Amino acid sequence: MARYGGATASGFVRSASRGEDQFVLAMDDGSTRTARRLLIASGIVDELPDLPGVADRWGRDVLYCPYCHGWEIRNQKIGVLAADSHSVLQVLTFRQWSPDVTLLLNDALELSAGQAEQLAARSVQVAEGKVRALEVRDDQLAGATLDSGATVALDVLVVSPETISKANMLQRLGLEPAALREGPGTRLETDESGRTSCPGVWAAGNATDVSAQVMTAAAAGLRAAEAINADLVLADTRRAVEEARVLAGH
Structure with a gap:
């Protein structure tokens, strides 16, 4: 950038206001910049789901995007943590990458008859109940534990963060x-x-x-x-x- 006459400034902008013919940016160190x-x-x-262990595994074996990580997690045991009705499309998308995909309803989604039919046709498993914890072994995700005490074996967990x-x-x-x-x-x-x-x-x-x-x-x-x-x-x-x-x- 400097080669083309540009300049950089470190710090965070706390607020922006309009001055006379310019904007005034208030920085976190008390200084200002104008533009x-x-x-x-x-x-x-x-903002990740409030589930113990998710933040620690984020970007490793807790993921979000099928287009960013699909190839790397192909043919693994993939679980999709439901957040809303969009989770059905999400799990069907990840089904392209593996024959072993589970939709964890997590008490967040009630499937319609049509949605259940779609998942069954694509051999997507459905786990009822709320997810209460992640199971990790040797610093690798091994599964998701449900409130019933049952554990769904997983290599990867897909979540829907609030962006x-x-x-x-x-x-x-x-x-x-x-x-x-x-x-x-x-x-x-x-x-x-x-x-x-x-x-x-x-x-x-x-x-x-x-x-x-x-x-x-x-x-x-x-x-x-x-x-x-x-x-x-x-x-x-x-x-x-x-x-x-x-x-x-x-």
């Missing part, structure tokens, strides 16, 4: 993350260029699209940067026109 436009790329935080947008610093600008249309979590709402409802503020990456991976997020950042540059070009041109009119006595 004419903002691009929010603060991402998300995953929370890390954009609370924008509250003073009147921008609040909105609830996702599907699944638990929040995001900043934008148009196709990444522009938010607050003039001068754009967002890209997981802050606005919780499913975006690296390439998708980078492409969104580029699109937003182009829009920001165009907005600044037009703003500078308007100012130049106004100054020229003043000099000309108009």
